[in-house]
Amino acid sequence: MAGKATSSNPLVVTGKAPDTSLNVQLHPLVLLTISDYITRHTLRSQPGPIIGAVIGEQSGRNFTLEHAYQCKLAEKPTGDAILDGQWFEERLEMYKEVHKVPALDLVAVFALGPIEGPQEAHLPVLRQVRELTGSDNIMLLLFHPELVDSLQGGKLPISLYESVEELENDQVQVRFRELAFEVETGDAERIGVNFVATGGGNATAVAKPDNASSIAVASASSSKDKKGKGKAKAKEGEEGETNGAAPINFLSPEDDELISTLNSKVNAIKMLGERLDLIRSYLETLPQSYLTDATSTAAPAETTNFQLLRSVQSMLSRLPLLAPPDSAPENTDPGAEPPANLELAAEKERQDVHLTSLLASLTRSVAEAQTLGSKFTILQRERQTKERSQFGRGPPMRGGFNDDLLADNGAL
The missing domain is CATH 1.20.5 (Single alpha-helices involved in coiled-coils or other helix-helix interfaces)
Structure with a gap:
């Protein structure tokens, strides 16, 4: 985690490591909301600081930070950043009404801040939020923009602080203690993060049209029917070509998806190349051994990481299984060129x-x-x-001894 507290900041309680007494789980949707808010605020050149609220669930010493939203600021003559109290309470009630099961409430406030920790400018907002909510367990989440380009290894440019009150010179001073947190995600959040990651490759920068072209498009689209719209658009396209303006070509959804897929593959290949270069540089720093030099009698160094070497050997042993076959079939004509791997696979x-x-x-x-x-x-x-039933019944009896006997009896 980035942004550990330093002793140079009087508002931060000094410590070697973040406090782990609280079990805090941070969800990716909070990070996506904060990054989106910072991007829009920067691109639109909006005035004022970046301040927002984070809602989550609290159960004893367990906290979850699940959703975040930006807050509306109010003007103050002193220049300090304060929240619009009525807007803040209404918006918080709306979020609590939506997220009833499980019941979520305000647990933190996010803002921009340096690596050293919270500053004096963060205290008025925190005090105001405490007064509006009546809770003293509001945490402060700081986002460090200067660490975005320098972080590696899955670290996040954020720090989480818990406010504590200390008695100093018969006065109550608010200080902050850094908290440790872990990133927790669910199936729905994975789908959202994947959608955002794939949608980033589909973003297209479109130049804003001038006033004349926008007025022409508006008048053409509002005064004609479908046929008239087609004619107006064709006429507008002809005028644009005659004026020297190049037509704007938009990509189809299939092309956007293809570009996104290719970008993902390019990034994966770049990362694979970087990892292979890292493994190669590590192996080059190792001394010669009997495995690479038969005449070497030197024993391996005590600091040799045999577990890492076994992992590298296991990866190399699996490479032949991943490589495509490049051998030609046996019935190939000797005079003809062997088919390519793609043809063999097809x-x-x-x-x-x-x-x-x-x-x-x-x-x-x-x-x-x-x-x-x-x-x-x-x-x-x-x-x-x-056939069996017909054979068992048999034909009726006619004439014979029985008929003569019946005749005699009748005569008698």
Whole structure:
């Protein structure tokens, strides 16, 4: 974490490391909101300092910083930055109404600040927020713009402070103690961060049109129907070309997505190259060993990191598995040029598709044959049952001994 407190700042309680008595979890949406607020404030050249509020959940010594929003400032004759009290209370109630389950409340205030820690200019805002909310557990989150370009290794240019009151010369002095925090994220926040990361590559700078062109576009779009709009736009395009203004070409969504994908791959390749250069430079600093020089009898140094060397060896052993095959097939014509790796991969994919289609056809044929066999078995069983029933009943008896006997009895 960046921005550790130093003894040169009288408002910061000196300490070797940030306090870990509080369990503070910082969510990425807070960082995205703060960075977006700073960007818009800078590009629009807005006056006044950057001050905002952070809402989260408090449970004993556990705090979460989940959402942030910018605050409206009010003018003060002394020049100190103060908040618009009525606007602040209304906006806070709106956020608390939206985030009811779980119930969120104001837990921190964010602002810009130096690495040394909070300054005197941060105290009026903090006191005002305490009076408006009636809570003394409001933390101060400082963003350090000067550390944005110099931080590496996943560190963040922010510091989190807890306000404490100390009695000095019979007066209560407000001081700050730096707190340790950890970044916590959820599935929804991962989706939002991924959307922001991919949308950054789609940003396009568009020059603002002059007054004449904007008035022409407005009049053309409001006075004509669809057909008239098309004619007005065509006429406007012709006038723009005749005046020497180059037409603005906007990229399609497919082109934006392609550019974003290529930028992500380029950044990944750059990072991979930097990591490989770092590993190479580390290996070059190591002394010669019997693995690289058979005549060397020197023992490895005591400071040798064998775990790191085993990780490098494991990575090198996996490289052949990741490299694409560059060998030509055996049935290649000796006089012809061997096909490229892309052609070999395409041919293999084509064969796999044909084999899958053939297997599906064979499975379907087997299923149809099985169904036909079942139907034939049922019909055969019905036919045998019918023949058996007819054979058991037999034809009716006519003439013979029984008829003569019946005739004699009747005569009698």
